[in-house]
Each structure stands twice: as C-alpha cells, then as structure tokens.
Amino acid sequence: METIKKNKFPIVSIVAVSKDFIIGDGNKMLWHLPNDLKRLKSITFGNPLIMGRKTFDSIGKPLPGRANIILTNKKNLKDDIQxxxxxxxxxxxxVIKANNWIIKKFKKNEHSAKRIFIFGGGEIYKLALSFCSQIELTMVDINLKNGVTFPSIDENEWGKKxxxxxxxxxxxxxxSFWLYNRRVIRL
Ligand SMILES: NC(=O)c1ccc[n+]([C@@H]2O[C@H](COP(=O)([O-])OP(=O)(O)OC[C@H]3O[C@@H](n4cnc5c(N)ncnc54)[C@H](OP(=O)(O)O)[C@@H]3O)[C@@H](O)[C@H]2O)c1
Structure with a gap:
C-alpha cells in the first residue's frame, strides 16, 4: 500500500458536498447541478475512475470515455471490456488497473496530464483519501444533517483555493468549486 503514495499518476478525489460534508443518502445524490455534471465530465474524461459498487449501481451504467473501475467483494461480477x-x-x-489502463491506452507524451479519480462514495473516499494529492471539491450551499459523509479534511494537511x-x-x-492540494511536508 505504501507504494501507492508514490504512484506514477496523481490520485485525486472528486466530490460534491453539502456544507456539512454530506455526499448522498446511501442510494443517490441529494441535488442536481447541471453545471457541476458538465464540469465533472470535462475534468474526468480520458482518465480512470475508481468507485464503490454502490456508487456504480446508483449511476446505473459505465461512464463513457473513462475506465470505470469498481470495488466490490462480490466475486461473480463480469468485466465489460468494450x-x-x-x-x-x-x-x-x-490503482494497478488504473495505471495499466492509462499506460495501454495513451502515448507516453500524454501521460503527464493523466490523473486517477476517486469517484466515491463514502466508503471509497475513506479508503483512498490518504493516498490523494488533490481534491476537486464542489461545495453546495445547503445544510443536510444526515447521510453518507466525506471524511474530514485536516486543514493542516491541505491547502485550498x-x-x-x-x-x-x-x-x-x-x-462553488474548490481545489485542495496536499501540503508537502519537509522534514
Ligand atoms: N456527492 C458526491 O460527489 C458523490 C459521489 C459518489 C457517490 N456519492 C453517494 O455516495 C453514496 C454511496 O456511498 P457508500 O459509502 O454507501 O458506498 P460506496 O462507497 O459507493 O460503495 C461501497 C461498496 O464498495 C465495495 N467496497 C468498499 N470497500 C471495499 C474494499 N476494501 N474492497 C472491496 N470492495 C469494497 C463494497 O461493495 P460490495 O457490497 O459489492 O462488496 C461496498 O458495499 C450514494 O448516496 C451516492 O450517491 C456521492
């Protein structure tokens, strides 16, 4: 797992949160922002997405132009290469699948622009956040008390703009759209 921290391609969470850092009700998102969906597509297109099986089920189909890499404990689910x-x-x-997908699909001179996106939901953000160097975050100005949450972001570890x-x-x-960058810790 430690080697993932030095992964060839940056690992980036992409998420939309309420003011209370709620991301969904367990089945679906809690808002519809056409603006944000367009932005999500343009940021992630041509890159691999890593998501939980519940998030994949809530989307209902693979998102085109991207690798849809789905984490599950189920052993009987079949890949669809097409x-x-x-x-x-x-x-x-x-992460290995995402790296190999980029290497196989894109020329070497295209690699520097590639990022691996952590696409949710709550369980997968929790699993992946310590390996992320960036967070592309949409803050939705609504208050919600209950639901699936994004893990807390330690402001000592992250700079945001x-x-x-x-x-x-x-x-x-x-x-509003925010970019978080993990601070480089110099010893
Ligand atoms: N606001 C946003 O930006 C955003 C983005 C994405 C999702 N969401 C929302 O998030 C909610 C879903 O989140 P969630 O936390 O309930 O579920 P999730 O993270 O999407 O998926 C959880 C599933 O992932 C699999 N999984 C988790 N850890 C694993 C591991 N270590 N190894 C193998 N498989 C693993 C398991 O699948 P199996 O049960 O198949 O074993 C588990 O049930 C929905 O409401 C969705 O709309 C919001």
Missing amino acids: LEKFFVQSFEDA ILKKVEGNDSYPSH
Missing part, C-alpha cells in the same frame, strides 16, 4: 467496466477486489488492484462561485436560482442552489 464498455471499460472492470471489477476489482482491493484498492491496490484498483476557490476556483469559481456560481449563484443559485430557482432550479439549483449556490455552489
């Missing part, structure tokens, strides 16, 4: 849907049984295998703020309207709440 649709780039792959099942793995450990986080380590998920706001990228954009979007005012809400009748169809969706205000939200």
Whole structure:
C-alpha cells in the first residue's frame, strides 16, 4: 500500500458536498447541478475512475470515455471490456488497473496530464483519501444533517483555493468549486 503514495499518476478525489460534508443518502445524490455534471465530465474524461459498487449501481451504467473501475467483494461480477467496466477486489488492484489502463491506452507524451479519480462514495473516499494529492471539491450551499459523509479534511494537511462561485436560482442552489492540494511536508 505504501507504494501507492508514490504512484506514477496523481490520485485525486472528486466530490460534491453539502456544507456539512454530506455526499448522498446511501442510494443517490441529494441535488442536481447541471453545471457541476458538465464540469465533472470535462475534468474526468480520458482518465480512470475508481468507485464503490454502490456508487456504480446508483449511476446505473459505465461512464463513457473513462475506465470505470469498481470495488466490490462480490466475486461473480463480469468485466465489460468494450464498455471499460472492470471489477476489482482491493484498492491496490484498483490503482494497478488504473495505471495499466492509462499506460495501454495513451502515448507516453500524454501521460503527464493523466490523473486517477476517486469517484466515491463514502466508503471509497475513506479508503483512498490518504493516498490523494488533490481534491476537486464542489461545495453546495445547503445544510443536510444526515447521510453518507466525506471524511474530514485536516486543514493542516491541505491547502485550498476557490476556483469559481456560481449563484443559485430557482432550479439549483449556490455552489462553488474548490481545489485542495496536499501540503508537502519537509522534514
Ligand atoms: N456527492 C458526491 O460527489 C458523490 C459521489 C459518489 C457517490 N456519492 C453517494 O455516495 C453514496 C454511496 O456511498 P457508500 O459509502 O454507501 O458506498 P460506496 O462507497 O459507493 O460503495 C461501497 C461498496 O464498495 C465495495 N467496497 C468498499 N470497500 C471495499 C474494499 N476494501 N474492497 C472491496 N470492495 C469494497 C463494497 O461493495 P460490495 O457490497 O459489492 O462488496 C461496498 O458495499 C450514494 O448516496 C451516492 O450517491 C456521492
């Protein structure tokens, strides 16, 4: 597992949270932000996604143009190479699959732009956050008390900057896009 911290490709969580860091109700997301979905697609397109089986089931189909690497303990689920849907049984295998997918699919000069995205949900963010060097975070300006949560972000370990703020309207709440970078600790 330690080698994952020095992985060839950066590992990045991508998530939308409420003010209380709630991400969903266990089955689905709790808001619909067309803006955020467009942004999610443009950031992740051409990169591998690592997600939990529950998140995959809630999306319902593999997302095109990306490797869909799904963590599960179930042993009978079948890959679909055409649709780039792959099942793995450990986080380590998920990262290996993501690395190999990039190396096989893209030329060497394209590798520097590639990132491996942690796509949720709660269990997988918890498993993966210590291996992430960045978090692409959408903060949705709503209060929710109950639900699946994103793990707490220690502000001593992370620097954050706001990228954009979007005012809400009748169809969706205000939200903002943030980039968190893990601070480099010099000994
Ligand atoms: N707001 C956001 O940005 C965002 C993003 C993604 C998801 N979500 C929300 O998050 C919620 C789902 O999150 P969740 O925590 O309930 O589930 P999850 O993390 O999506 O999936 C959990 C499943 O992953 C598998 N798994 C977990 N750890 C594993 C390990 N170490 N090895 C092998 N398999 C492992 C297990 O699958 P098996 O049961 O098959 O063994 C487990 O049941 C939904 O409400 C969804 O809408 C929100």
